[in-house]
Amino acid sequence: MSVPILEMKNITKQFPGVKALDDVSFKVERENIHCLVGENGAGKSTLMKVLSGVHPHGSYEGEIYISGELQEYSNTRDSEKAGIAVIYQELALVPEMTVYENVFLGHEIRRGINININETIKQTVEVLKKVGLDVNPSTKVKYLGIGKQQLVEIAKALSRDAKLLVLDEPTSALNESDSENLLNLLRELKKEGVTSILISHKLQEVISVADKVTVLRDGQSVITLDGHNGEVNEDVLIKHMVGRSIENIYPDREKKPFGDVVFEVRDWSAYDPRRGRNLLEDVNIKLKKGEIVGITGLMGAGRTELALSLFGNPVGYQIKGEMLINGKPVSFSNPHDAIEAGLAYVTEDRKGNGLILIQDVKSNITIANLDRITEGGVINENAEIKDAREYTESLDIKTPSINQKVLYLSGGNQQKVSLAKWLYVQPDVMILDEPTRGIDVGAKYEIFTIMNSLVEQGMSIIMISSELPEILGMADRIYVVSSGRITGELQKEEADQETIMRFATM
Amino acid sequence: MTFFKEIIQLLKKNIRDYGMFIALFVIMAYFAIATDGVFISSRNISNLLNQMGYIAVLAIGMTLVIVIRHIDLSVGFMAGFLGAIAAIALTQWNLPVALVIPLVMIFGIFAGLITATTIARFGIPSFVATLAGWLIYRGALSQATLKTGTIVIPNDSFNALGNGYIPDLPLPNFLPGLHKLTLLLGVVAAVAFVISEISSRKKKMAYDFEVLSKSMFVVKIVFMLLLLGAITYVLAGYNGLSWTAVIVLAVTLIYHFLTTQTYLGRHIYAVGGNPEAAELSGISVNKITYVVFGSMGLLTALSGMLFASRLQSATTTAGTLFELDAIAAAYVGGVSSAGGVGKVTGSLVGAIVMMSLTNGMNLMGIDISTQYMVRGAVLVLAVIFDVATRKRV
Ligand SMILES: Nc1ncnc2c1ncn2[C@@H]1O[C@H](COP(=O)(O)OP(=O)(O)OP(=O)(O)O)[C@@H](O)[C@H]1O
Ligand SMILES: [Mg+2]
Numbered sequence: 001m002s003v004p005i006l007e008m009k010n011i012t013k014q015f016p017g018v019k020a021l022d023d024v025s026f027k028v029e030r031e032n033i034h035c036l037v038g039e040n041g042a043g044k045s046t047l048m049k050v051l052s053g054v055h056p057h058g059s060y061e062g063e064i065y066i067s068g069e070l071q072e073y074s075n076t077r078d079s080e081k082a083g084i085a086v087i088y089q090e091l092a093l094v095p096e097m098t099v100y101e102n103v104f105l106g107h108e109i110r111r112g113i114n115i116n117i118n119e120t121i122k123q124t125v126e127v128l129k130k131v132g133l134d135v136n137p138s139t140k141v142k143y144l145g146i147g148k149q150q151l152v153e154i155a156k157a158l159s160r161d162a163k164l165l166v167l168d169e170p171t172s173a174l175n176e177s178d179s180e181n182l183l184n185l186l187r188e189l190k191k192e193g194v195t196s197i198l199i200s201h202k203l204q205e206v207i208s209v210a211d212k213v214t215v216l217r218d219g220q221s222v223i224t225l226d227g228h229n230g231e232v233n234e235d236v237l238i239k240h241m242v243g244r245s246i247e248n249i250y251p252d253r254e255k256k257p258f259g260d261v262v263f264e265v266r267d268w269s270a271y272d273p274r275r276g277r278n279l280l281e282d283v284n285i286k287l288k289k290g291e292i293v294g295i296t297g298l299m300g301a302g303r304t305e306l307a308l309s310l311f312g313n314p315v316g317y318q319i320k321g322e323m324l325i326n327g328k329p330v331s332f333s334n335p336h337d338a339i340e341a342g343l344a345y346v347t348e349d350r351k352g353n354g355l356i357l358i359q360d361v362k363s364n365i366t367i368a369n370l371d372r373i374t375e376g377g378v379i380n381e382n383a384e385i386k387d388a389r390e391y392t393e394s395l396d397i398k399t400p401s402i403n404q405k406v407l408y409l410s411g412g413n414q415q416k417v418s419l420a421k422w423l424y425v426q427p428d429v430m431i432l433d434e435p436t437r438g439i440d441v442g443a444k445y446e447i448f449t450i451m452n453s454l455v456e457q458g459m460s461i462i463m464i465s466s467e468l469p470e471i472l473g474m475a476d477r478i479y480v481v482s483s484g485r486i487t488g489e490l491q492k493e494e495a496d497q498e499t500i501m502r503f504a505t506m
Numbered sequence: 507m508t509f510f511k512e513i514i515q516l517l518k519k520n521i522r523d524y525g526m527f528i529a530l531f532v533i534m535a536y537f538a539i540a541t542d543g544v545f546i547s548s549r550n551i552s553n554l555l556n557q558m559g560y561i562a563v564l565a566i567g568m569t570l571v572i573v574i575r576h577i578d579l580s581v582g583f584m585a586g587f588l589g590a591i592a593a594i595a596l597t598q599w600n601l602p603v604a605l606v607i608p609l610v611m612i613f614g615i616f617a618g619l620i621t622a623t624t625i626a627r628f629g630i631p632s633f634v635a636t637l638a639g640w641l642i643y644r645g646a647l648s649q650a651t652l653k654t655g656t657i658v659i660p661n662d663s664f665n666a667l668g669n670g671y672i673p674d675l676p677l678p679n680f681l682p683g684l685h686k687l688t689l690l691l692g693v694v695a696a697v698a699f700v701i702s703e704i705s706s707r708k709k710k711m712a713y714d715f716e717v718l719s720k721s722m723f724v725v726k727i728v729f730m731l732l733l734l735g736a737i738t739y740v741l742a743g744y745n746g747l748s749w750t751a752v753i754v755l756a757v758t759l760i761y762h763f764l765t766t767q768t769y770l771g772r773h774i775y776a777v778g779g780n781p782e783a784a785e786l787s788g789i790s791v792n793k794i795t796y797v798v799f800g801s802m803g804l805l806t807a808l809s810g811m812l813f814a815s816r817l818q819s820a821t822t823t824a825g826t827l828f829e830l831d832a833i834a835a836a837y838v839g840g841v842s843s844a845g846g847v848g849k850v851t852g853s854l855v856g857a858i859v860m861m862s863l864t865n866g867m868n869l870m871g872i873d874i875s876t877q878y879m880v881r882g883a884v885l886v887l888a889v890i891f892d893v894a895t896r897k898r899v
Contacts, residue, residue, distance in 0.1 A: 314785045336788035345786065353782035358846050359775070367776050368787040370769050377769045385713050403715065421787070 003068040005030045005164055005195050006051070011062035013046055013055060015408065017400035020046040021060070022219040028164075028197060028212070031190055035206045035227075036199045038216035039241055039440040040412025041398045044199045045088075047216070048166050052086040053079040066164075085162030087153050087170055095142035100124035102141055103156045127155045132181040143275075145300050150174060154182070158189075165189070165196045169411070171205060172438045175299050175466045183209045201412075201440050203234050215240040242442040249445050250473030253452040258476075259289030261327070262460050263429045268321035270309045270484075279305040279317065280484045285462075287429060292451065292461045294475025296468065297504045302484040303464045304348050307431050311345040312338040325429075339368060344427035346418055348434045348464070354418045357407040361399050362388040364406050364417050369425045391420040396446060411438040419447065423454075430454070431462045436470060448474060468497050482506050512722050522895045526839065526855050529888070533859060537866030545866050548743035555741075556668065558861035559750035560585070560812040564832035565839070565853040566761050567805035570798045572836055573778040575845035576632035578799070579829050580621065580639025581806045586825025587643045588614055588807045589814035590650040593657040596664060603664045611807045618803020619796060626792040640829070648822060657820040668816030671745040672752060685746030692738030696731055703727060750812060754854070757805065761850040774798060779846030834881070835860050838888040859884070 006028040013021040021043045028034045036044050049055050051064060053073030064071045066082050073079045076086070093102045100117075103124045109116045124137040133151040141149060150173050157165055165186075171179040183205055186196045200206050206213060210227035215237065222240050225232050239245050268283040279302050287293050295303050309317050312335035323330055325341055332338045338345070347354040355364050365388045366373060373383040388402045397416045399409055406417055415438060422430060432451075436444045451461055451474065465471050471478055478495050480488040480503035488503030517524060537545040544550060564581055571578045588610050595606045624635040651657060659665060675686040703723075710717045718726060741747055765771035776784040777794045785791050809828065814820045839856025841848025863884060867877045 311786070314782075334788075334790060335786050336790060339788040347783075347786060353780070353786055356776055356779035356783050356846070358779050363772065363776075367772065367784075367789075370772055374769045378767050379769060379772065381767075382709070389713075401715070 002030055004028055004065075005067055006197075007065040007068075008047070008051065009063045009065070011047065011050055011060055011064075013043075013050055013060040017404070020219055021050070024062075024216070024219070024221045026214060026221060027224075028195060031193060031195055032211040033186055033190060033196045033198060033209050035210040035213045036197060036216065037201070037203070037206055037213060037237060037241060040416075040438075040443055041410035042216040042241075042440075043219040044216055045168055045410065048086060048168055048197070048199065051079065051166065052076050052084060080160065080162075083161075083163035084166065085157035085160050085164070086166040086168070087150075087157050088168050093141045093149055093152060093156075096140060098138050098140055099128070099135060099144075099152055100137040102152055103127060103137075103159050105156070107160060123159065124155070127159045128152075130158060131155045131185060132178070148299075151178070151182075154185075163194060165194055166199075167196060168199045169201065169438050170198070171200060171202060173434075176468065178299070179205060201438060201444075203237050203441065206237070207232055207234065213237065217241060217243065238441055241440065246441065246445055249441060249448070250470070251445065251449050251452055254456060256290060256456070258291045259458070261286050262289045262325065263287040263462075264324040264327075265310065266322040266324070268306075268309070268319070268323070270305060270313075270317040270319050272305075272315075272317050278484060280309060283321070283481075283484075283486055285479060285486070287460045287462060289460055290455050290458055291476050292455055292463055292474055294471040294478040295462060295464045295481060296466060296471045296478060296500060297481035299466065301481040301504070303481050304433055305484075306481070307345055307433050307462075307464060310338070311335055311343060311431065339425055339427075342428035343431065344368075344422040344425045344429070345431045346422045346433060346435060348437070350414055350418045355406050355414060355421075358405060360403045360405055361392060361397065361409070361417055362402040365391050365402075365420045365424055368421055372424070387424070391424060395420050395423075395450070396443075412440055412443050415439055416443065416447075419450075423450075427459065429460050429462065431464070433464045434466065435463065436465070436467065444470075468500055471500070472496070480504050509721060512719060513725075516718070516722065522840065522892070525891060525895065526852065526859070526888075530855060530859050530862065533862050533866070537862065537869065541866065541869045544869055546740070548740050550865070550869070551737075551740050552744045552748060554858075554861055554865045555754070556748050556750045556816065557865065558857050559668070559754050560809040560816070561828065561831045561835060561861065562754045562854055562857040563757050563805045563812065564809045564828055565835035565857045566757055566850045567802040568829075568832045568836045569839070569841050569848050569850050569853040570761075570765070570774060571632075571802055572833075572841045572843060573774060573846060573848045574794060574798050575778055575781070575843070576625065576795070576798075577636065577833070578621065578632065578639075578802055579636040580643055581636075581802065581809070581832060582825040582828035582830075583640055583643035583647055584614075584617055584803070584825070585806045585810035585813060585828055586820075586823070587647040587650060587810070588617070589810035589824050590647055590657065590820040592664070592811050593659050593814055593820035594650065596659055596661050597657060603661060606664070607811065610811060611804055614803040614805070614807025614810075615800045616803065618799040618801070618806070621803070622796040622799035625799070626795040643825075647824065651820060651822045656822065659814060659818050659820070664811075665815050665818045667749050667753070668812050668814075669818070670749045672747050672749065674746060683743070685742040685744075688742040688746035689738060691747065692734060692742070695738075696734050699730065699734065700727060750816075753808070753812065757808070758850060758854050765850055770797065775846055831860060832857075834885050837892075838885060840892055842892070856888075859888075 004027045008024065008026040011021050011024045024047060026047065038044050050060050053076045056074045057072040071082060094105065100120050104120050109120050121137050128137065131151045131154050133148060133155065135144065135148060141152060144152065150170060154170060171182055174182060186198065186209060189196065198209065210232065212224055212227055213232055214224045215222045235245060264286045266284055268280060269278065270280040272279050283306060297303055308315055309319055310323065312332040313319060314335055330341055332341065351357060362384060366384055370379065373380050373387060385402065392399065392402055395416045397420065398413050406414055409417065435447060439447065455461055463475060472495055476492050478490045478500065479486050480500055482504050487506040490499060534546065568578060591613060592606055592610045595601045595609065596603065621635060621639055624630045625632050672687055677686055680686065707717050707723060765774065773789045773794055776787065776789055777791050781791050810825065813824055835857035836848065836853045838859050839852035841853065860881065863881055864877060867880065
């Protein structure tokens with residue numbers, strides 16, 4: 001047997017108040033796709049940051065071997081030189097730069113002291129083709145959706161001839177067909193001699209692509225399974241990840257007749273003066289009390305734009321149409337009005353516009369509804385601590401304390417803080433935009449359970465998601481969006497993947 | 507042994523918070539030795555506090571401006587201009603002091619709101635908007651003092667703001683040579699400090715948050731009391747607490763309270779930390795911009811009046827470079843231009859650090875060109891220290 005391309009031995013990594021990795025050993029064979037799974041906060045990203053030198057040598061205990069040689073990285077440049085390319089969970093692109101500038105950022109193709117732009121663009125086109133991204137390489141990255149940005153990020157790693165590719169939840173923002181493309185890409189690359197480490201919460205794709213799967217739990221490596229002898233299936237993975245089995249990931253909900261229509265938009269159109277085009281055209285949506293309505297469609301269909309335009313329109317679209325709450329016409333001039341009227345919006349991009357990363361868990365939870373804990377403008381600290389504790393516990397947010405900066409929480413726990421923040425507003429209508437992105441199965445189940453109990457208590461939910469299984473599992477009624485228009489409305493009973501996809505591509 | 511370990515750990519963990527105090531202490535100790543004690547004489551310390559007053563108030567306002575990711579370059583000449591308005595109001599319009607002070611403050615707020623309008627409503631970068639303000643207020647100051655040149659202010663109560671001291675208790679035989687009211691205020695402050703520390707510790711323990719061990723807590727209290735005692739004693743040994751010091755303390759306390767305890771403070775730091783998230787949380791970023799620049803204008807007016815009062819006149823160049831001193835003080839005090847980080851108390855200490863440097867070097871007879879370079883170096887060192895300690899996880 002050949003020397004493994006990567007071997008990490010007895011890695012321990014301690015943060016103040018958290019032991020993120022506890023004596024983890026991890027071995028990756030050459031030309032494999034090795035998946036890393038585990039609950040939120042299990043230590044997956046941390047392990048990869050140790051590997052890539054984000055956490056430099058000396059800040060952790062243990063040893064790293066690449067092809068049998070001991071490695072001591074003091075920064076990410078060192079690991080890049082050793083042939084390791086990492087795509088982090090947090091995107092690391094420069095929004096104001098073009099696609100080709102981003103792809104070759106830090107290893108520009110030069111001619112003398114100039115950058116050879118033609119050659120750069122040519123190579124960018126090639127590598128974009130590889131990742132199946134069809135955009136003009138001179139587009140600024142900020143104009144791309146989060147899904148396309150992810151692909152640029154992958155192209156960037158590929159352009160560096162990496163031997164070991166680490167992908168931290170690359171598909172969490174991608175729709176099914178893009179995800180499938182990416183997995184095929186990894187299989188292709190494997191044939192060309194590239195080894196991949198893939199972190200994912202989407203167990204189906206792990207099962208389909210993995211040569212090996214390692215499960216982390218609470219900072220320890222629980223087991224490594226072989227993907228080829230049939231020992232890997234969803235139940236086994238969940239059991240190792242969570243430590244118990246979960247019967248039905250979409251928990252049942254008591255069937256109750258829905259109440260009156262609480263929220264409605266009629267002939268809703270939005271024009272974006274900056275992009276100079278219509279984002280939404282004649283959208284009609286109804287939401288009844290106690291109902292979960294799913295909104296799905298392909299990436300870029302206008303779902304997030306719809307949510308923003310409904311939620312006080314902070315981006316400044318030009319809007320036509322009517323919005324009714326409990327049958328009465330309303331209009332919001334900013335998100336504050338929307339919150340006052342009983343709306344909440346859990347954003348898709350929790351780092352960009354969801355959370356204040358440099359602030360602690362407590363302040364993030366209370367920020368959208370400080371009224372609840374202020375008297376005469378003064379914050380009642382005791383009440384704030386009590387409430388923040390309550391929400392942290394009821395959503396099972398894993399954090400050493402409510403005084404921890406959100407920046408230091410794992411992705412999934414950040415998402416739960418985002419949810420807690422909006423539950424704290426006690427809304428009547430909650431818009432959830434990709435609520436389970438980057439969340440582990442256990443936490444997904446918890447979030448679905450919470451959603452169920454919310455609607456049972458009379459809340460109404462609009463759930464935007466590209467994950468068809470979860471839309472099918474959770475929504476009572478489904479709207480399909482394509483190019484800014486509603487192309488289909490389906491009852492739960494008549495919906496299936498094929499029908500939805502047909503409407504989504506209309 | 508564990509006791510010293512805890513001290514060291516505590517210092518390591520809170521190096522950011524304590525670093526500035528340590529730096530201040532080192533600077534003061536150095537000047538005390540280099541000037542044979544003149545630097546820490548009652549008279550000089552009292553003088554130093556009066557000198558830094560008008561920068562300290564600006565630095566406090568600037569802190570919030572930088573926290574919300576903006577900058578205000580116009581405050582120097584705006585302060586000079588508003589000081590001139592105060593002088594004109596007193597000497598030419600013959601308005602009473604009690605009216606002039608609030609009136610000029612209202613002008614200040616108004617000026618700040620105009621700045622905010624260009625930024626929030628028209629979307630001009632604050633650097634550019636306030637650079638324009640710098641030019642405009644410089645011109646306005648020249649024009650206001652064009653006919654008369656320097657305007658002398660013959661009003662004693664106005665001039666007391668920058669030069670006067672609080673009255674003493676009428677007890678001539680009790681503790682002669684010391685300012686009794688200052689001592690009394692010192693004692694009141696000490697008691698208030700101890701009570702608030704104990705209650706905050708109790709509260710933290712009730713929520714099982716981490717607290718200092720008992721011995722450490724006592725050490726900290728004793729240390730702070732000694733510091734407070736020393737300052738009180740030094741000030742009481744001269745003329746007592748000056749009106750400038752009272753004003754600076756009041757502004758600091760009010761802003762400290764606003765930023766740490768209130769709704770408004772939360773909103774300001776939220777906007778600084780992530781404007782998009784703040785907007786979607788129902789906070790109007792524009793409104794906060796107006797509030798912060800309005801407050802900056804108010805404090806600029808105060809600063810301008812303190813300066814005019816100190817010189818007992820409004821001069822044609824009043825306010826020159828104040829903005830840079832204020833910005834430097836804020837950065838030395840630990841604000842971050844990335845937004846969302848910075849304490850008003852830090853900026854106050856920053857202002858004291860910068861003014862101590864000037865004052866100490868003056869006493870040592872170091873020439874002005876060297877002084878600029880030293881101050882520049884300290885500014886850079888302070889920010890390097892800040893950035894380095896911020897990175898540590
Ligand atoms: N810089 C840091 N400072 C403090 N704690 C940290 C830091 N980075 C990670 N942690 C903590 O270490 C633990 C492991 O986090 P990590 O990000 O590795 O989890 P993960 O397995 O990638 O989770 P997810 O699936 O949610 O992304 C978490 O409890 C997290 O809060
Ligand atoms: Mg992670």
